[in-house]
Amino acid sequence: MSTPKAFLKDHKAAGRRPLNRAVGWSLAAGVLLIAQAWLLADVLASVALFGASLDEVVRPLVALPLLMLARAGALWLADLEALAAARRIKGGMRAELGRRLAGLGPVRLGRPPSAEFGLGLVEGIEALGPYYAGYLPGMALAAVLPLAIIGVVLPIDWISALVLAVTAPLIPLAMILIGKGTERLNQAQWAAMARLGARFLESLQGLTTLKLFAVGRREAALVARLSDDYRKTTMKVLRVAFLSSLALEFLASVSIAVVAVFIGFRLLWGEIDLARGLFVLLLAPEFYLPLRRLGTHYHARLDAVAAAERLLPLFEAPEPEAPPAVPAGARDPRGAHVVFEDAVVDFGDGRRGLDGLSLKVPPGTTLALVGPSGAGKSTAMNLLLGFLAPDGGRVLIDGAPAGDRSHLAWVPQSPYLIRGSLRDNLRLGAPQADDAALLAALEAASAAHLVDLLPGGLDAPLAEHGRDLSGGEMRRVALARALVRQPRLLLLDEPTAGLDAASEQAISAALKARRGTATVILIAHRPQTLRHTLAADDAVAVLEAGRLAALTTAAALDDPAGPLAALFSQAGAA
Numbered sequence: 001m002s003t004p005k006a007f008l009k010d011h012k013a014a015g016r017r018p019l020n021r022a023v024g025w026s027l028a029a030g031v032l033l034i035a036q037a038w039l040l041a042d043v044l045a046s047v048a049l050f051g052a053s054l055d056e057v058v059r060p061l062v063a064l065p066l067l068m069l070a071r072a073g074a075l076w077l078a079d080l081e082a083l084a085a086a087r088r089i090k091g092g093m094r095a096e097l098g099r100r101l102a103g104l105g106p107v108r109l110g111r112p113p114s115a116e117f118g119l120g121l122v123e124g125i126e127a128l129g130p131y132y133a134g135y136l137p138g139m140a141l142a143a144v145l146p147l148a149i150i151g152v153v154l155p156i157d158w159i160s161a162l163v164l165a166v167t168a169p170l171i172p173l174a175m176i177l178i179g180k181g182t183e184r185l186n187q188a189q190w191a192a193m194a195r196l197g198a199r200f201l202e203s204l205q206g207l208t209t210l211k212l213f214a215v216g217r218r219e220a221a222l223v224a225r226l227s228d229d230y231r232k233t234t235m236k237v238l239r240v241a242f243l244s245s246l247a248l249e250f251l252a253s254v255s256i257a258v259v260a261v262f263i264g265f266r267l268l269w270g271e272i273d274l275a276r277g278l279f280v281l282l283l284a285p286e287f288y289l290p291l292r293r294l295g296t297h298y299h300a301r302l303d304a305v306a307a308a309e310r311l312l313p314l315f316e317a318p319e320p321e322a323p324p325a326v327p328a329g330a331r332d333p334r335g336a337h338v339v340f341e342d343a344v345v346d347f348g349d350g351r352r353g354l355d356g357l358s359l360k361v362p363p364g365t366t367l368a369l370v371g372p373s374g375a376g377k378s379t380a381m382n383l384l385l386g387f388l389a390p391d392g393g394r395v396l397i398d399g400a401p402a403g404d405r406s407h408l409a410w411v412p413q414s415p416y417l418i419r420g421s422l423r424d425n426l427r428l429g430a431p432q433a434d435d436a437a438l439l440a441a442l443e444a445a446s447a448a449h450l451v452d453l454l455p456g457g458l459d460a461p462l463a464e465h466g467r468d469l470s471g472g473e474m475r476r477v478a479l480a481r482a483l484v485r486q487p488r489l490l491l492l493d494e495p496t497a498g499l500d501a502a503s504e505q506a507i508s509a510a511l512k513a514r515r516g517t518a519t520v521i522l523i524a525h526r527p528q529t530l531r532h533t534l535a536a537d538d539a540v541a542v543l544e545a546g547r548l549a550a551l552t553t554a555a556a557l558d559d560p561a562g563p564l565a566a567l568f569s570q571a572g573a574a
């Protein structure tokens, strides 16, 4: 397990070049500043001491604004580069996190605490921005610029150089002392924000349920309390941040005053001339500036460390491996060849989804998975879908470990329809499909009437989650969508549950028509599904406690002594 600090460092690489350029531009601005101070001191001294005329100082007077402009330009470029670096690093992180989450898949991800993920993806990564754009270049600058200024001041006035050198470390030292105390506060602030975010999202998602049970007010009060907690922890962090800035500013001001007092006395005693004294005095505030800024940046760093701590577990999911592709020649034209070989899925805590399932589904055949609740039907399906990888044994589709989804289609019990037209939904898995193919698929899924029914036909807009369709219509659109893909392996979960008799028949006819062109595997909870969807000689695998308990055919439904009768009479009794 990596540490948050190592995590921040590792990700710096993506923005190294713009970061280096940002530091380079800041240093250029520092050099221009030294030149500017020198010119200004010279002009002031010549006018004040030697009564120089305008003609004599016109050149430095013209050069001064030019220097200022150049310096502003350099600072602007430094900011641009630093922001570009942060943007690049954050972009890379988001892409990586997206890949890892996709690799985990919906099952291993479990029920994702969506607020945590949302917070990580958006706020968490965003909180790293000031660290990369501010803290890192600021650190580099604070290490180099003060040294450069001391280097310039030393030959001119060694006493001031000494004062600068002695007072400089006080600021970072004070900052570190203060920082130690705030680290804990920052972590508390993140935790409070995560709690608030999670609760708020939950309340929004469950709004209907909360309203139905008339607990809306209680929930609102809870969210209000959590947001108040968040306010309090934020105020604590801000209080420390302001106080520490005050302390650092005070230290810097006192240090500048010490330099000024030393110069003042020596001017009085004639130990230093006005031009040199002024030059050092003008540089003094600039000497402390990068150190003072470190105070602000240091808080960005604390914030980033706290955010990184929350992000780390999300980044520790393994990167997905690309499934090995099967050469096209090895594929049977009748459909996919599916093999479970002693497949084990271990969810940890001794919970096994599958406990050594062995099963062969020949190409072009149809098989139903049945079994009591918790027998492992969904787990077997998730293995085929590549949402889970077996912890033991193998699951092969056409001879290759399951995971390549390019040749399969999946119709879950509650299919997800995207917001878009009917056509968009049907073409989701086959963007090249033409209207004729879409209509044929709708026809096959007994949903052709939808084209006439919906205003706009294939262009009819569907609401998110298909909210304006009935459950049965959604299922039929989802089946049509699966068929458009012309899959070699068609996976379905209770394809006919909740449908009227006519639709049930139409769908079972559609599935039967796939025979010989696709392998079909479906989960069935009810005997009707088997009776209406399968042909008498289609295979039925009875699972029990993650293993194959019996392999029979749909005809066994009528055998009172067969495994199916036993299973469904149990279910009926329950």
Ligand SMILES: Nc1ncnc2c1ncn2[C@@H]1O[C@H](COP(=O)(O)OP(=O)(O)OP(=O)(O)O)[C@@H](O)[C@H]1O
Binding pocket: 107, 108, 110, 347, 351, 352, 353, 354, 371, 372, 373, 374, 375, 376, 377, 378, 379, 380
């Ligand atoms: N994400 C998970 N984390 C932990 N245990 C799980 C997870 N998913 C399933 N299980 C466990 O694995 C076993 C098999 O579950 P699975 O969902 O495959 O059964 P099923 O036959 O599909 O059940 P049902 O008919 O109720 O849908 C169960 O004991 C279940 O508690």
